[in-house]
Amino acid sequence: MTMKMMLNADDLATVQGSALFRDAPQAALDDMLAHTEIGDYRNHQVIFRPGRLANRVYLVLRGKVQVYRGEAAGKHAVLGVLQRGAGFGVEDVLEAKRHAATAEAVSACRVLEIRADAFLDAVANHPAFATGLLKLLSRSLHQVSDQLERIQLKPTAQRLADYLLRLVTDPAKCAELTLPYEKALIAAYLGMEPESLSRALKDLQAVGVTNRGRHIRIENPDALRDFSRATPGPLHAT
Amino acid sequence: MTMKMMLNADDLATVQGSALFRDAPQAALDDMLAHTEIGDYRNHQVIFRPGRLANRVYLVLRGKVQVYRGEAAGKHAVLGVLQRGAGFGVEDVLEAKRHAATAEAVSACRVLEIRADAFLDAVANHPAFATGLLKLLSRSLHQVSDQLERIQLKPTAQRLADYLLRLVTDPAKCAELTLPYEKALIAAYLGMEPESLSRALKDLQAVGVTNRGRHIRIENPDALRDFSRATPGPLHAT
DNA sequence: CGCCTGTTTGACCATTGTCAAGGTGGGTGG
DNA sequence: CCACCCACCTTGACAATGGTCAAACAGGCG
Numbered sequence: 001m002t003m004k005m006m007l008n009a010d011d012l013a014t015v016q017g018s019a020l021f022r023d024a025p026q027a028a029l030d031d032m033l034a035h036t037e038i039g040d041y042r043n044h045q046v047i048f049r050p051g052r053l054a055n056r057v058y059l060v061l062r063g064k065v066q067v068y069r070g071e072a073a074g075k076h077a078v079l080g081v082l083q084r085g086a087g088f089g090v091e092d093v094l095e096a097k098r099h100a101a102t103a104e105a106v107s108a109c110r111v112l113e114i115r116a117d118a119f120l121d122a123v124a125n126h127p128a129f130a131t132g133l134l135k136l137l138s139r140s141l142h143q144v145s146d147q148l149e150r151i152q153l154k155p156t157a158q159r160l161a162d163y164l165l166r167l168v169t170d171p172a173k174c175a176e177l178t179l180p181y182e183k184a185l186i187a188a189y190l191g192m193e194p195e196s197l198s199r200a201l202k203d204l205q206a207v208g209v210t211n212r213g214r215h216i217r218i219e220n221p222d223a224l225r226d227f228s229r230a231t232p233g234p235l236h237a238t
Numbered sequence: 239m240t241m242k243m244m245l246n247a248d249d250l251a252t253v254q255g256s257a258l259f260r261d262a263p264q265a266a267l268d269d270m271l272a273h274t275e276i277g278d279y280r281n282h283q284v285i286f287r288p289g290r291l292a293n294r295v296y297l298v299l300r301g302k303v304q305v306y307r308g309e310a311a312g313k314h315a316v317l318g319v320l321q322r323g324a325g326f327g328v329e330d331v332l333e334a335k336r337h338a339a340t341a342e343a344v345s346a347c348r349v350l351e352i353r354a355d356a357f358l359d360a361v362a363n364h365p366a367f368a369t370g371l372l373k374l375l376s377r378s379l380h381q382v383s384d385q386l387e388r389i390q391l392k393p394t395a396q397r398l399a400d401y402l403l404r405l406v407t408d409p410a411k412c413a414e415l416t417l418p419y420e421k422a423l424i425a426a427y428l429g430m431e432p433e434s435l436s437r438a439l440k441d442l443q444a445v446g447v448t449n450r451g452r453h454i455r456i457e458n459p460d461a462l463r464d465f466s467r468a469t470p471g472p473l474h475a476t
Numbered sequence: 477c478g479c480c481t482g483t484t485t486g487a488c489c490a491t492t493g494t495c496a497a498g499g500t501g502g503g504t505g506g
Numbered sequence: 507c508c509a510c511c512c513a514c515c516t517t518g519a520c521a522a523t524g525g526t527c528a529a530a531c532a533g534g535c536g
Contacts, residue, residue, distance in 0.1 A: 192524075
């Protein structure tokens with residue numbers, strides 16, 4: 001009755017390459033995969049809600065998932081948008097508590113769901129796995145802190161500049177890229193309204209960023225970097 | 239050459255009762271304490287800065303420490319204010335990276351400093367310790383996420399209300415309390431300027447919060463709770 | 477061809493930051 | 507013991523960033 005058979009080759013590669021399971025010995029992985037289900041979600045479907053008991057650890061196999069806090073009145077703070085290979089719900093399971101955030105599909109997606117008890121057993125029995133998780137959580141903590149810093153003390157245009165630069169993989173002299181998802185979602189991730197994103201994008205034209213639809217062209221990454229680091233203040237870069 | 243002798247009874251109690259070391263077996267604790275120093279810092283002294291190699295794990299023995307991000311132009315986002323028994327710098331050591339934040343004494347304080355290698359050895363050799371750390375990091379992650387949520391989607395008065403309620407330990411019908419540190423620090427922690435804190439405090443008078451200096455009196459905690467949860471919007475609670 | 481969704485624009489407003497002054501209180505030295 | 511000083515806090519007037527609402531616009535897919 002193992003669920004491993006439900007995983008195709010692609011899925012398995014995703015699992016084994018994931019930051020979440022990279023450090024898990026094969027035995028641990030087998031144990032966990034024996035207590036696993038696969039969830040299929042359509043766009044906008046909620047995977048878990050705040051208040052629900054955290055009895056699963058999740059891993060994105062295909063599609064995209066957003067995790068956010070607070071939805072009263074449609075406002076929410078996006079903690080992250082997760083893609084293939086990313087895990088979520090881990091902290092809540094480790095705390096043996098209820099979820100504090102909402103996880104919601106942002107496209108059709110396929111998600112591996114490991115039962116919490118199996119996951120916790122694996123953690124307890126395989127020190128290497130536990131150590132890997134420590135690194136992973138440390139990184140998450142780091143990332144959320146970054147997020148807090150940006151949102152709290154950078155104005156919208158700089159947050160966007162910063163975000164665009166993170167999308168650029170190679171530090172070329174001139175970069176061209178495509179936004180990975182809807183602008184409304186990016187705006188939420190950047191802690192602003194879509195309208196503000198639109199205006200920020202327009203402001204960045206002054207630093208050589210042009211866009212058409214989801215296509216962005218950065219004339220001069222270095223200039224953009226300078227801009228994103230500039231002391232928050234007037235935009236009078238005439 | 240063990241440093242244990244430098245710890246007085248009080249310090250030792252703090253260490254053993256701390257969330258950081260509670261789950262460490264005695265052997266692990268001994269190993270770590272053998273590679274430990276004690277730092278004494280005066281108010282405003284910096285304990286570590288962003289960019290410095292993370293080669294120590296810290297534990298507050300006495301006094302208060304703030305950890306914050308970004309200080310360009312005096313603006314910073316406070317991640318937390320730590321008191322006796324709280325650890326810091328842990329994530330950075332686990333990631334084996336450089337510090338991303340600044341830690342600064344907020345009063346005269348005494349800090350236990352464990353060498354990173356000894357700490358990492360203990361993690362690797364004592365699964366129970368590692369598991370305890372997983373819970374601890376999960377909790378930190380949770381807390382920073384809370385912080386992000388509050389700052390991103392609650393107005394100043396509600397953030398303050400929320401904060402005051404967290405200071406109330408027993409859920410009495412009427413609470414009286416003393417702010418634990420300067421208002422300027424609280425303001426920074428709440429992501430606002432001191433002036434805004436002052437005004438927010440004044441606004442809360444409408445919900446039965448009175449203050450004189452650092453003394454706060456909450457007439458009706460339930461009303462305050464309602465207020466802090468109210469959908470962000472007008473304050474016309476006439 | 478035209479709807480439906482996502483995006484842009486404009487005008488306006490609210491919240492909060494900024495700057496500059498004035499209070500207040502506690503502690504130190506005369 | 508008083509007076510002064512300094513750090514902390516408050517207040518006021520103002521500016522600016524970003525949110526809100528409403529409408530126009532674009533583009534993909536039936």
